Amino acid sequence: MHTSRLASVVACLSALALLAGCAATPPTLTIGPRLHSLSTDKRILLSDAAVTELVDAERPGCSGAVAVRGEVVWAGATGIADLATGTPVTTETRFDMASVAKQFTATAILMLQRDGALSLADPVGRYVDGLPAWGRTVTLDQLMHHTSRVPDYWSELDEDGIGFSDPADHGRVLDAIRELTRLETGSGYSYSNSNYVLLAEVVARVSGQALPAFLAERIFTPLGLDMELSPSLVAPDVALSYDDTDQFQPSGWTAYGAFGIITTPSELARWGDQYRAGDLIQDDFAVGAVDEGTGEFYAAGMDIEADGSLNHNGRLGGYITTFTVSADRETTIVVMCNGHAANRFGLADALWQIWAPTEDADGSATPAPTETVSP
Template identity: 40%
Template structure:
């Protein structure tokens, strides 16, 4: 149930729940066995269709070329996971928060070297040493708000919103000097959402809807702790038994984008086109990226650098993961930015990161 405070884990007013946008275009490869090989990957990831499972999608230059689901989205009703099943993308939502800040920087409404204190009422002294760039790259040294709330006796099963999380962060002291090293913390992105609201005068979910989802015709919404039509239920597994997993927490900025894998790979094409934000935003995504150290070595990745809400690998591919409430997602974009893959599950599936890599290989080689 934990919103794990690590890179490989990895949410004012809330925006509307209806998924905005239009039907996505689909184009399927022909004359090869990519569809079959992709289906085989999903079947290996979800051996049985009778329990919770996963959905996956591959996009090429903004078009969905393959998508499928396997398993149950709701064990009580027996509803199956399909390509239209909605999932909580958890920490994969962070890229929208980072891009919102980059968008405002491009409009000269803020700067990444601005101190956090500029956007707070009665700021603690330490916030003068933390910049917006530190927040984006997880070099602020700030403790994760989940740990801070739990230290106050507020569990993930208790109600807690954005204000409670921010208050807990500002009442604490950073664990490390700002700018010293990478340390993944959801607090950074909750604070960035607050900065966006302070600068724009709009609720953060509304700003994201207006600036990203609507212009790109993405069927997405940003709604923490809200049931979205068609959304899967999430589960914890122990000894073959499944228990529903949910939390009334309502933080945003660090997570809470609700959508399908197909819509997420459509979004990925902005990393190629810069349709939203232009070349300045695209440069900002990786500019100043910081080393994450050995965080990824257990996955066979020797080095990685964290940019703006996304990890840059040595081969220039982009990747991020998210984990929250039993939802687990992996998002990856190829080095040439032409191909993207998203795999998301409603129960912990240890191989979903590997499955995403295999799917990307199938469609790029």
Template identity: 40%
Template sequence: MAVLTGVAGPQAYATGAVTATGDDREKRSAAVLQALVPSQDGPGCAAAVGERGNVVWEAGRGKADLATGRAITPETVFDMASNSKQFTADAALLLAGRNQLALTDPLSDYLDDPPAWARDVTLSDLMRHTSGITDYQDLLEAKGIEVTDPAGQQEAIAAIVASQPEQPPGKAFSYSNSNYVLLAHAIEKVTGKPFPAFLQEEFFTPLKLRMKLSPAVDVPGKAKSYDEKDGAFTPNSSPWKQYGDGSVQSTPGEFVRWADNYRTGRVGGTELLTGVTEGAVSVGDVLRARGVPEGHYGAGILVLPDKSLVHRGDWEGFHSTFKVSPDRDTAVTVVCNGDSPDHFRAANQLLDIWTA
């Protein structure tokens, strides 16, 4: 774990709970994970529960690497996929609080040769997925660039700039990874720093989080991801190196530690906490097919009717759910390196166990 520094060194966990609280919550939590991953012989999942920034339970089941037989443990690193978006949104809120940018700024202010439509798209539209811009994965694939071909941030931005939005900006929620690639680009323009370095300096290091924004890199301790077909597992990976929309590498335990910033505002203060939910836009039922109930999309996070926060991440065989309780005291993260488990349901079950 040399790449993911910042807190006390990893402990030699097997699978199972870290703490004992004298009740049956650990046992019930372990049962949720076992139901999620019945077999230890294939890919699996890791899960963690945090209370006010402290990890109170974490465990892993299944294999992190089928070739070597390495098991998933609480120290296994995963690509958190779209759960990375909250850091990009919070970075924009942080800079807005410092008056270094305004969410009402047009996207055209941050592009060297902007298309005409970029004058009508604001940074707020990007953050809340109301820009109407097509997902860059679709744009690249339309040009014959598959996820197995090399492509990075500049290729994605060039494809976006050359495209036309699918709908007028500001009208309706339409989830697109392009929004967060462009938002990260705008943050780089403002700060003059590589976006991964900015996150490290402003979020990961101050909060002592073992996290790293590193696309298409096998950091030490990282799980391999897999596709399954007819009971056979095939390694899944992509050389794409876009960021802003994904690619934070971490463990579930570190993510539930991060969640406490939604309670304390240690980074960003009350302005950031207000900005996370203020102006959130209705997503209707467009995410229901992915197991996400109706809610409002705020700053890189979905706000549910009960005021809990939730987001999913799915990228090249990695699948994660992150959820924070309405009172912001408790958080859960479940992440898997295979396609089949219902990690969203498991996260809800774990949160119920620890907030009952």
């Protein structure tokens, strides 16, 4: 964890040292009971210090946000959005949320089931044509919970000589999935992006709208969310993607369902309140959640952690996102970055400790879930 890093922040900044209750010699910041009693103003100061301390301002950076009951109470950012121009990352910079987008695809499927337009028990081949024999047996429920055993299309594209920066639109990716004639051996949970590309196609066939239009009409616009499903979008306010050596890492893949939603951390944090009091996220999101074998359960595009919190991380090229909702559903914490070298999990862990500390039996704070979901 990053308790010592946060302590160094307090030691370096006199304002934070004073709020921690010290004079000339700052004490070590204790994570646990002490953070439970901090005022919002002090949490904001600590969060500002954390983003400055934990993310390099001269490299691809990160932007973070915290929302409590749907209201953004803190947002901060540092680093570079475009190394060629020196454009900085700000709280208004947009990113591809990568695999965190899966919860929106799953929500669309559940909305259509509530409408009576489909059932999770339906085989995917009922809606998507041209699939191998497994299309007659693999259900929408299995796709949603990653128990279909349909292999990830990434390997198929690679075998076809299509690299990450080469063009591959939604139709090309669907064709790659149709070429996956054999399911993976075994049973149970096995994460695959193919599952959610197929679910996106189901939404299109059932609703008559491609997933980008469906999400805009039924989720983003009604909730007033500044989001768009537009994979590989190039726009002045969208951070560029960089690898771990800070080399530009563009993607030519424009398939959707598994990733591709562009937004800011603040907008994504606002969305998190749907898990507390929203109309679109209902109890059915957790029905049939599957044990991942790690103490976590995969629900409708989200992990349910052992402590009851919700989490999903995403990685696509240099885009990294962490999205966590506290166990009481009151607090949502989001960090979005545009480079592999950025300390995305360090910042997410720090914000978790500041805004949603959970004490273990020894009085220490339980860290935020930060297992990387690939990709």
